[in-house]
Amino acid sequence: MRELGIGDLARRVGMRPSALRYYESIGLLPPAGRVAGRRVYPVGTVRRIALIKMAQRARFTLAEIRQLLDTTVDRGATRQWRALAERKLPELDRFLQETQALRDAVADCLACGCMNFDSCQLLSSGPAGDAA
Amino acid sequence: MRELGIGDLARRVGMRPSALRYYESIGLLPPAGRVAGRRVYPVGTVRRIALIKMAQRARFTLAEIRQLLDTTVDRGATRQWRALAERKLPELDRFLQETQALRDAVADCLACGCMNFDSCQLLSSGPAGDAA
DNA sequence: CTCAGGGTTCAAGTGCGCTTGACGTCAAGG
DNA sequence: CCTTGACGTCAAGCGCACTTGAACCCTGAG
Numbered sequence: 098m099r100e101l102g103i104g105d106l107a108r109r110v111g112m113r114p115s116a117l118r119y120y121e122s123i124g125l126l127p128p129a130g131r132v133a134g135r136r137v138y139p140v141g142t143v144r145r146i147a148l149i150k151m152a153q154r155a156r157f158t159l160a161e162i163r164q165l166l167d168t169t170v171d172r173g174a175t176r177q178w179r180a181l182a183e184r185k186l187p188e189l190d191r192f193l194q195e196t197q198a199l200r201d202a203v204a205d206c207l208a209c210g211c212m213n214f215d216s217c218q219l220l221s222s223g224p225a226g227d228a229a
Numbered sequence: 230m231r232e233l234g235i236g237d238l239a240r241r242v243g244m245r246p247s248a249l250r251y252y253e254s255i256g257l258l259p260p261a262g263r264v265a266g267r268r269v270y271p272v273g274t275v276r277r278i279a280l281i282k283m284a285q286r287a288r289f290t291l292a293e294i295r296q297l298l299d300t301t302v303d304r305g306a307t308r309q310w311r312a313l314a315e316r317k318l319p320e321l322d323r324f325l326q327e328t329q330a331l332r333d334a335v336a337d338c339l340a341c342g343c344m345n346f347d348s349c350q351l352l353s354s355g356p357a358g359d360a361a
Numbered sequence: 362c363t364c365a366g367g368g369t370t371c372a373a374g375t376g377c378g379c380t381t382g383a384c385g386t387c388a389a390g391g
Numbered sequence: 392c393c394t395t396g397a398c399g400t401c402a403a404g405c406g407c408a409c410t411t412g413a414a415c416c417c418t419g420a421g
Contacts, residue, residue: 104397114398115380123378133387135398154324155331156288159378182335189332192286196328199287200321203314236367246368247410255408265417267368291408 100137103129110146117146125149125163155189232269235261242278249278257281257295287321 103114120126121136126145129136145166152162165181235246252258253268258277261268277298284294297313 102398113380116378118399119379133398135387151327151331151334153378155328179339182339186332186335186339189328189335193325193328193332195283196287196321196325199283200318200325202283203318203321207311207314207318234368245410248408250369251409265368267417285408 099140100130101140101142103136103138106138106142106146109143110150112146120146120149120159123159123163125159125166156192161185231272232262233272233274235268235270238270238274238278241275242282244278252278252281252291255291255295257291257298288324289317293317 101109103117107114107117117126117136121128126142129138129142131137148166149159149162152165153159157165165178165185233241235249239246239249249258249268253260258274261270261274263269280298281291281294284297285291289297297317
């Protein structure tokens, strides 16, 4: 079975058909082929959706993900994809750093013996530079 | 100046007053003191908001953040805060791992010479375990 | 005194990421 | 033949995190 109906696909990727239709509607998935009016997806779609979910977990919006993936889909866009990926990398790194900082803050806080996160001494200095 | 009006506070933390009122309405900020009907905030609120933003950047919902912080605010809740923090730590770690994985995937992909993220060979094996 | 510039409340609106509902079509099975 | 069930479309709804608008009040500078 090299093609999947929307229900099958949805089950495979753990989403609802409505979500897949929605993705198509916003151009995140290419228009599915039709057989008797019904959508049929090549199995590769499973992988594409896995990528989407991956990027989503990293806080990319669907619009961003569409850019990441859509710079694609036909030939030629390699250059564009690379440009975008290179742009995204530092963003990801920055985000990772921030999150790591929070993680460490929580961990330190636990180790520090303070009463709670809000009142922790360790955090008084660091986390978010004030914006005055 | 040990107390701030809502406008001042908003400016300091780079948000709009409406957001601060909203935070209060959902219990994320304790009810501000009032002077002639107007909210006044102790300067410490700046720090609290910095923490909120920090946690937000790490994808905590405001409801979760409220829990993280509210286990607080009066005495006694230390135990609770610790329990919650300990619960959150692994979540954070998991999230960090996933994000790191995405970052690496993008980086590898750039290095791999593939046409785009979607078609990258390197990713064919790894990212999201299928759910069939 | 006046009035501009904040502040107050409450209800409704916004954008994102979907879901749900109403209604319709079609193919397969009893 | 008729029903069942999965699929189709389209519009509306939902939860989150806020913003905006309408209507009102207060303070203080000119």
